[in-house]
Amino acid sequence: MTNESDSQGSEAPPEDPVTLRALALLRKAHPDAVVDAVTTGRHPYIEVTADGLCDACLLLRDHDELLYDCCHLVTGVDRPDDQQIEVVYHLVSYARLPDDEYRKRAEKNDPWVALKVRVPRDKPEVPTVSNVWTGADWHERETYDLVGVIFTGREELRRILLPEDWPGHPLRKDWEFPVEYHGVPIVPPEAQ
Amino acid sequence: MPEPTAQDYQLDPELQSSVILTSLEWVKGWGRRNALWPVSFGLACCAMEMMAVAATKYDIDRFGAGVFRASPRQSDVMIVAGTVTHKMAPRVRRLYDQMPDPKYVIAMGACTVGGGPYVKHGYHVVQGVDLVVPVDIYLPGCPPRPEALIDAFRKLQHRISEKRGDTLRFDAVEKNREDQRRKAAGGEAAG
Numbered sequence: 001m002t003n004e005s006d007s008q009g010s011e012a013p014p015e016d017p018v019t020l021r022a023l024a025l026l027r028k029a030h031p032d033a034v035v036d037a038v039t040t041g042r043h044p045y046i047e048v049t050a051d052g053l054c055d056a057c058l059l060l061r062d063h064d065e066l067l068y069d070c071c072h073l074v075t076g077v078d079r080p081d082d083q084q085i086e087v088v089y090h091l092v093s094y095a096r097l098p099d100d101e102y103r104k105r106a107e108k109n110d111p112w113v114a115l116k117v118r119v120p121r122d123k124p125e126v127p128t129v130s131n132v133w134t135g136a137d138w139h140e141r142e143t144y145d146l147v148g149v150i151f152t153g154r155e156e157l158r159r160i161l162l163p164e165d166w167p168g169h170p171l172r173k174d175w176e177f178p179v180e181y182h183g184v185p186i187v188p189p190e191a192q
Numbered sequence: 193m194p195e196p197t198a199q200d201y202q203l204d205p206e207l208q209s210s211v212i213l214t215s216l217e218w219v220k221g222w223g224r225r226n227a228l229w230p231v232s233f234g235l236a237c238c239a240m241e242m243m244a245v246a247a248t249k250y251d252i253d254r255f256g257a258g259v260f261r262a263s264p265r266q267s268d269v270m271i272v273a274g275t276v277t278h279k280m281a282p283r284v285r286r287l288y289d290q291m292p293d294p295k296y297v298i299a300m301g302a303c304t305v306g307g308g309p310y311v312k313h314g315y316h317v318v319q320g321v322d323l324v325v326p327v328d329i330y331l332p333g334c335p336p337r338p339e340a341l342i343d344a345f346r347k348l349q350h351r352i353s354e355k356r357g358d359t360l361r362f363d364a365v366e367k368n369r370e371d372q373r374r375k376a377a378g379g380e381a382a383g
Contacts (some may be wrong), residue, residue, distance in 0.1 A: 162316065165280045170315045177315060181278045183369060184323050189312045 012040070017101045019044040022113045025063055030055050030150035035118075045088075045114035050126050053117055057132045058114070060091055067095040071129065072112055072138075076147030078121070080173045085124040087149055089115040089136075128154035146171040218353075224268065224294065225256075225349040231267040231287060234262035236274025238301035238335040250338040257345050264290040265353045269348065270325070272342070273311065275303040276318045288325040296352070298344050299327045309334075 033052025060068040068091035077086040090112040128151040130137040139150045141160040150170030176190035245252045250257045261267045264287045302308035310317035331344040
């Protein structure tokens with residue numbers, strides 16, 4: 001018994017079958033698009049190139065074994081240390097809910113596969129996926145609004161939450177509080 | 193002219209049982225404080241408690257404040273119920289400006305009193321609605337219970353009958369803005 005538990009402790013962490021299957025099919029169809037992948041742990045993901053993003057998304061949506069028909073979220077992460085901005089896509093398949101592996105994950109409330117794209121911070125341009133999933137439209141506008149990612153190849157990329165004349169993109173790490181906004185004074189956190 | 197004394201108001205003993213002497217101001221205050229009509233608008237979760245106050249269980253109508261008007265032009269009191277964002281602030285100000293005098297403001301909930309949980313790192317929240325409109329009653333809580341809002345109304349009624357109106361923080365901000373305007377105008381004239 002003790003041997004068994006010891007061996008379990010020293011084993012590599014379990015691979016995530018949902019991400020593995022998507023990764024295998026992506027590597028087969030678009031080998032140049034996949035940059036990196038993490039298939040273990042709580043937050044597995046597949047990193048793709050910005051140029052290969054649309055191809056990868058179309059494959060994930062249309063392949064019979066994947067059928068990711070819903071883009072659950074698009075968000076951006078500012079990484080000033082690497083001079084990069086990371087755009088994260090979480091994809092969910094409602095069509096594959098009867099699938100066993102998939103349902104096991106769904107019961108744990110995380111039935112998604114995560115895609116990541118890294119772009120340089122001074123030129124954060126990512127091709128749009130709003131023509132793949134229409135629902136990504138507002139997510140992309142939000143990501144533009146708060147992180148300042150420029151999504152190319154789509155119409156009217158304008159702010160969705162903040163006012164039109166808001167200064168900058170507040171979830172950038174180097175964003176600074178304005179002194180006032182339309183006459184209303186703002187006390188920044190450093191001064192409090 | 194010397195202050196009138198009690199002697200001056202001495203009534204004929206026959207009239208004392210049938211006549212009440214008071215000031216017209218007091219009657220006006222009595223009317224105002226017992227018919228406070230709020231603007232019906234809510235900004236966030238505090239609005240739920242405001243609705244509860246208007247509904248049967250708490251029934252703010254008992255205190256004459258249950259007629260929620262759909263237009264600021266018919267209202268006396270504005271309950272700022274919920275987080276005021278910088279995007280919303282000009283709209284709140286416009287509603288306030290549209291209300292006829294005399295008008296009163298209750299800042300309901302932690303967000304409107306001083307920014308609440310967003311005060312430090314929330315870039316989008318006004319750090320107190322008293323930077324936008326003058327506030328008469330501050331009602332903390334997240335959100336405040338309906339009883340607390342009733343209490344705020346009672347306190348507001350007290351203030352109306354006492355004719356008190358000190359809105360210190362807003363006045364300070366207004367003075368600052370005025371100074372800045374004057375400074376800017378002076379600078380332009382000098383330049």
